[in-house]
Amino acid sequence: MSEVKKVLWTGGWDSTFRVLYLVVVEKCPVQTFYIIDPFRWSLVHEFKAMSNIKRTLKQKYPELSALLLPTLYFDKTDVGENLHLSVCYDGLKERLGGQYEWLSIWADQFGLSEIELVIERSDSVVGCRSVIANYLSEDEKGYRGIDAKFKGTPVYDLFHYFAFAITDIYKVDMRRIAAEHDFADILNLSWFCHRPTFFSKPCGTCNPCKNTYVKGLGDRLGPYGKCMYFLNYYSKPKNYFDKNSRTFSFLKSMKNSLARKIAS
Template identity: 35%
Template sequence: MDDKAPVNVFWTSGWDSTFRLLSLLLEHRLLVAPTYVVDPTRGSAGAERQAMARIREALFEQHPHTRELLLPVNEVPLAEIAPYPELTRAFRRLAVVHHLGDQYDWLARYCKQRGLDGVELSVERTFHGPHGVLHGRAIQVIDAHGLETFRVPPDYEDVDALALFGAFSMPLFDMTKEDTADVARRHGWLDLLGLTWFCHRPTRDGNPCGICNPCLYAIEQGFGWRVSERRRAMSAVYRRTLLPLRRIARSQMLKRRAKAEAEST
């Protein structure tokens, strides 16, 4: 076990990655090195940075020992992540079938560029996204710090899934958001998790939009209380009307790209 090297985690200020951050700092008392990829086109970048600052301030005040354990956030501009066409092609092929956000392409390329293995990605049990790709296939292992996590086995037959997710450690893979809330409640972390941010397209008044993917997932998972009543109503209409059309359009776009790339190689 290596309790002196930091645990490398991707942190976005969202519920899942913040829960894992708190678990490492407060339960396991390990040194943590968070990385945040900055996408300047995403309207939530400012809100996410503000949430990180709020969480750090409250965490240090309530748990002073964490000042020595939580390293400064390593902010990585998206434009500085090198292109790896083979990873992007793998992402697009998987995204045709599964609803994967573009960030999984970036993060896989970042790990390859830096030669990183075992960076923690807070993938929870949702049966869509990465969990939909890897459900029943990721295996439980013990990491370098002696903690249980999930990894894609190195001999996994799906070469696209292995290429895209093979570098990640996924400690929350078998936990739902409700599970994390229960653990946080027992440990007294709910107030800190209440400072997290999740919406990708905040409204002009700085509230969750209700229709971006993180908002939709929050509502699906019983966390709709984090979205205003008016925005929840809009979300319900959006789910029945525009969302299916947008998903069909995205799937068709990815199929066309995958076909064009296959024909060009």
């Protein structure tokens, strides 16, 4: 049997893609880990998503479903403190989400290693990928991890517990690959919204909803989510001057057109 791959699974698009790719395409056994945050608004939706994914995988690929091992659950409130890792995080927190502090403490506390953190490709100067990009190396197993030559640096100390397998593909690439290998329907069962509505619809205004839309998967928000996304976006005047917005492009073209008329 192939070596068991360990993946931190949230029930979201990126980690679900990785889990399904390993099982359906690479036919590898996968051990998933989920950290329960009892105060997380979307907790129940993530549980439902993972349950639906497992059930559908078993129905569609009964010969492969056993490769997805029972998920190991941890309670976030059991994660203790680690002064050294907190100091490492403090030096990077302008570019990193707060979850990376307690994730590293969790991995250290429970003696875990080579846990895959699934991070899509991003062109942003902030976020996990931008922080680790210049610290990665690939070993003989094909794992991308933090190179040991950086031992003692904050980035190494925070992230050497983890592996990074798909930092070079976008969400839309995942959709295409899933369709090519016939598991797109299962991938679509994943969940992403942090503040779902009373009717279990994406809110359209939380960061994961915004990221989903911006990264080319706006259809996943549904009519309500997309409506709320646009209302939220265009209620902020600064977004009218965002160089990547359609509004900015329109205003710029009008300015150029007016300038040409005046010149003529």
